[in-house]
Structure formats: structure tokens, C-alpha cells
Amino acid sequence: MRGNQIKLPQLGWLEYIKSREIPDGFVVKQARIVRKASGYFVMLTLECDVLVPSPVPSGHPLGLDLGLDKFVATSDGVLIERPRFLQVLHRKLKLLQRRLKHKHKGSSNRHKLNRKIARLHQRIADTRKDWQFKLAHKLCDDAGMMFVEDVDFRTWAKGMLGKHTLDAGFGQFIEILKWACSKRGVYFEKVNKDYTSQVCPQCDTHTGKKELKDRVHSCPECGYTTHRDVAAAQVIRNRGETALQEGFPPQATANPKGISGLLSQPGRKCLWRRSSGDGKPSS
Numbered sequence: 001m002r003g004n005q006i007k008l009p010q011l012g013w014l015e016y017i018k019s020r021e022i023p024d025g026f027v028v029k030q031a032r033i034v035r036k037a038s039g040y041f042v043m044l045t046l047e048c049d050v051l052v053p054s055p056v057p058s059g060h061p062l063g064l065d066l067g068l069d070k071f072v073a074t075s076d077g078v079l080i081e082r083p084r085f086l087q088v089l090h091r092k093l094k095l096l097q098r099r100l101k102h103k104h105k106g107s108s109n110r111h112k113l114n115r116k117i118a119r120l121h122q123r124i125a126d127t128r129k130d131w132q133f134k135l136a137h138k139l140c141d142d143a144g145m146m147f148v149e150d151v152d153f154r155t156w157a158k159g160m161l162g163k164h165t166l167d168a169g170f171g172q173f174i175e176i177l178k179w180a181c182s183k184r185g186v187y188f189e190k191v192n193k194d195y196t197s198q199v200c201p202q203c204d205t206h207t208g209k210k211e212l213k214d215r216v217h218s219c220p221e222c223g224y225t226t227h228r229d230v231a232a233a234q235v236i237r238n239r240g241e242t243a244l245q246e247g248f249p250p251q252a253t254a255n256p257k258g259i260s261g262l263l264s265q266p267g268r269k270c271l272w273r274r275s276s277g278d279g280k281p282s283s
């Protein structure tokens with residue numbers, strides 16, 4: 001790299017517009033060319049020799065449940081809807097795509113419309129990302145520790161919920177959330193996802209499978225009643241807290257039949273524990 005030029009394999013020296021300076025102490029690790037509707041981009045991966053301490057688990061615990069109905073429910077009872085402006089943009093996109101049918105193949109009108117659709121796709125992606133960043137920071141405002149379900153959204157996306165799940169961009173949001181937490185000193189951890197919607201957060205009783213239409217968690221044992229997604233978020237928070245209290249070393253693995261536990265890192269094996277009878281208080 002020199003000035004505003006970058007040398008790429010096979011392409012040689014190319015001029016580019018720097019969107020920001022490379023900070024001191026960083027070296028370029030990798031360059032990727034990305035083609036977007038608005039042009040070609042060079043994405044640089046930087047590396048620096050500093051160890052960033054991971055946040056210590058402390059402070060207010062927050063469990064998050066991601067879903068198709070509400071985008072996020074928190075264990076504090078906050079429900080976050082999918083933003084309306086994204087729905088509006090999606091409708092606009094559908095309209096344009098329908099119009100495409102009436103354009104002749106190879107015509108310049110069709111070409112123009114295709115460009116327009118590509119730009120709108122890009123705008124939707126950018127807008128969604130922006131919204132997710134803001135949401136992640138907002139969630140960090142109220143939390144010292146953040147717990148989410150360990151769901152592989154790529155496999156989820158292949159299931160029957162396919163299209164919606166991809167649209168919702170859960171996987172991207174989790175990545176953004178993780179990043180925001182590390183920036184803000186909030187401890188972040190994934191917990192076992194099994195039965196989060198079937199357990200009572202107050203008394204740990206298995207309340208059975210809820211249908212999609214069942215919007216309320218109402219425990220036959222202890223009478224605890226709340227929004228079903230909030231209940232799931234509270235179960236997730238409890239699991240995170242319990243696993244922390246029991247001080248599992250991050251690498252241990254054990255009995256995969258328990259119903260709660262803490263995962264060290266995505267992709268690694270899970271830690272599990274049998275849930276104990278005494279319910280944890282929930283707010």
C-alpha cells in the first residue's frame with residue numbers, strides 16, 4: 001500500500017478512495033474486493049498486537065430471545081418490534097420485482113430496473129445493519145452481562161422458517177451484538193437453547209410445548225404469567241447466571257442431556273448442568 005493506491009494480486013496497483021485512515025499500530029492482514037450495487041469496495045482486515053481483555057461478568061444480567069414475531073424480547077420485559085421502515089422498503093422491493101416481468105429481456109428498461117432493484121437491496125441491507133447496531137448499543141445501555149441462545153441461524157434458515165429467518169438477519173445481529181458488548185465492556189455469552197420456551201423461568205417447571213399462537217406463558221405450578229418471549233428470555237438469563245455461578249471452566253464438556261448450561265464459544269462443545277429445583281427470582 002502506498003498513499004491512495006493498493007497492490008492486489010493479479011490486478012497490480014489500483015487507486016482507491018480511503019473511507020478512513022488505517023490506525024497506528026495496525027497492519028493489513030487481508031484485502032477483499034466486494035462488489036455492491038453502488039460500486040466496488042476494498043475491504044481490509046487489520047491486525048494489531050494488543051490483547052483486548054474480555055469483559056468480566058458482572059452487573060445487570062440480560063437474557064435475549066430472538067424471534068419472528070418480536071425481533072427481540074428481553075428478560076426485563078422489553079419487546080422490540082421489527083422496524084416498520086424495513087417493511088416499507090421490502091414492499092417497495094416486491095413491487096419493483098413484479099414490474100420486472102413486464103419488461104422485455106435485454107431491453108434497456110429492464111436493465112435500468114434491475115439496477116434499481118440492486119440498489120434497493122443494498123439500501124435495505126445497509127438500513128437493517130444500521131438499525132441493528134443502534135439496537136445492540138441500546139441493549140448494552142441496560143446490561144452488564146448479555147446472554148443469548150446458542151442457535152445456529154444458518155441451519156435454522158434452512159428449515160421451514162427459511163425465508164423469514166434470512167430476512168430477519170439474526171446471525172448478523174448476534175455478531176453485531178457481540179461486537180457492541182466487547183466495545184462497551186458488557187460480558188457476552190451463549191447458552192444452551194433447548195426448551196427455553198417450555199420451561200418456567202420462575203420455578204423451572206417444564207410447562208410443555210407452546211404453539212405459535214400461544215402468546216402467553218402461564219405456569220400451572222407457580223402461577224407465573226408473562227409474555228412467552230419474555231419468559232424465554234428470562235430462562236436464557238437464568239441459565240447464563242447459573243452457569244456463571246457454578247463456575248464452569250470454559251472448556252469443560254459434560255452430559256448433553258441436562259436442560260441448562262453455558263456455551264464457551266460458538267462451535268465449541270457445550271457445558272451442561274442439570275437444573276436444580278429451586279427457582280430463581282425473576283424481575
Ligand SMILES: [Zn+2]
Pocket residue numbers: 200201202203204205219220221222223224
Ligand atoms: Zn412456574
